[in-house]
Amino acid sequence: MTNEQMVARAKAVIPGGVNSAVRKIEPVKAWKYAKGAYMYDVEDKKYIDYNAGWGVNILGYHYPDVDEAVKKTVDEVCATGLGTSELEIRFAEKIVEHVPCAEKVLVAGSGSEATYHAIRVCRAATGRDKIIKFQGCFHGWHDYVLRNCYANTVDELYTRAPGSDGMFAPAVDATLICRLNDLENVEETFKANKGEISCVIIEPIVHNMGAVVCQTEFLQGLRRLCDEYGAYLIFDEVVTGFRVGLGGYQKICGVTPDLCTMGKAIGNGYPIAIVAGKAELMDKFNTNPAGTVSFQGTYNAPPVCLAAGLATIGVMEKEPVHEYIFKLGETFRKGMQEIFDRLGVEAEMLGYGSINIPLFAKGPFRNQEEILKGDAKKSIAFRKAMVERGYFFVPAEPKRLVVTYSHTEADVAETLNAAEDVLKTLNL
Ligand SMILES: Cc1ncc(COP(=O)(O)O)c(C=O)c1O
Structure with a gap:
């Protein structure tokens, strides 16, 4: 079945087809599997996931230590x-x-x-x-x-x-x-x-x-x-x-x-x-x-x-989990900012540790009135284009982008390349 067919099937028996209001953010996909930093939809399309279950999967999906502990507990x-x-x-x-x-x-x-x-x-x-x-x-x-x-x-x-x-x-x-x-x-x-x-x-x-x-x-x-x-x-x-x-x-x-x-x-x-x-x-x-x-x-x-x-x-x-995700989060944050600056896009990366967000405006961002300066239309267009290419940036403003202990330097480098390409194509 395709994503579309699965969503239609879901809508027949689940209000709106999803089990939490945020899950209806378009494009709605039907998910099959997730492992480490990656998610796969029912059409077997792979995404590098920057949502991590709204930040839940800090180590990555199906992290072996966690899976083993759970399996042992189920048995005992x-x-x-x-x-x-x-x-x-x-x-x-x-x-x-x-x-x-x-x-x-x-x-x-x-x-x-x-x-x-x-x-x-x-x-x-x-x-x-x-x-x-x-x-x-x-x-x-x-x-x-x-x-x-x-x-x-x-x-x-x-x-x-x-x-x-x-x-x-x-x-x-x-x-x-x-x-x-x-x-x-x-x-x-x-x-x-x-x-x-x-x-x-x-x-x-x-x-x-x-x-x-x-x-x-x-x-x-x-x-x-x-x-x-x-x-x-x-x-x-x-x-x-x-x-x-x-x-x-x-x-x-x-x-x-x-x-x-x-x-x-x-x-x-x-x-x-x-x-x-x-x-x-x-x-x-x-x-x-x-x-x-x-x-x-x-x-x-x-x-x-x-x-x-x-x-x-x-x-x-x-293990140095926090050291690792902080460093990777910073690589992502700095890399995106460099791209924005190089392309002359009026945007700022906001973030702390492993969590980041691009805002299409200039700071400071200290409260909600300042966050609302961000151009949501541009942000959503950027995020949707990233999703199409296989990088899951939740297409809603101001949703955070998260790295986990399973994301690699190579994942982030690949994502930054794609982001640069998308920004050039969209001419934001
Ligand atoms: C800061 C904060 N508090 C509370 C909640 C509610 O948590 P839950 O969705 O597990 O009920 C959330 C959920 O996103 C949250 O971000």
């Missing part, structure tokens, strides 16, 4: 839904060892579940309803946070912009929106809502706007304001956790939040996410007999996902 361990297990304990011990804020850890199935739990426990601990999130940050699909994430025009910014129909209005209105990297704006919001804000949640590198790195002074300022106003600080490291280093971005920037959430790269493709942080907060969850904040889930901490997570951490501990 079952989820009984009761008590605890060696895998759960070892996994939590590893998180506590590596992540600065993590005194205790709970395992959920997705990043959205993790941010939901983190916010709820902050509300319970403070007795306050309101939270602060930032324009352009994404923290999952639930009603606490799904507002002011994506925007097509500057007119939409800082308005009441729920991300879905059917959201619970009081939850939307309890989420206050601030400007990223603007501490004054956050302080004003705290002052205007004195005694009402339970927590601030932030992506310390906002990869949902490509790759906007929060200024360290800004993160330090958030820490100070939270302490001053009796609120908690949550770093949503669902993307950055394990991708920038075993300790997340909190270890790099030196600002320790009260809680953090991590997901994606932890399991190298297997669904696992954590909420971790100060024991005084974590012990409020009712997994603890004295706790009063619900933490439940039939499928929490499944053995195969824990095994995948432990194997991924194991590879990161024994």
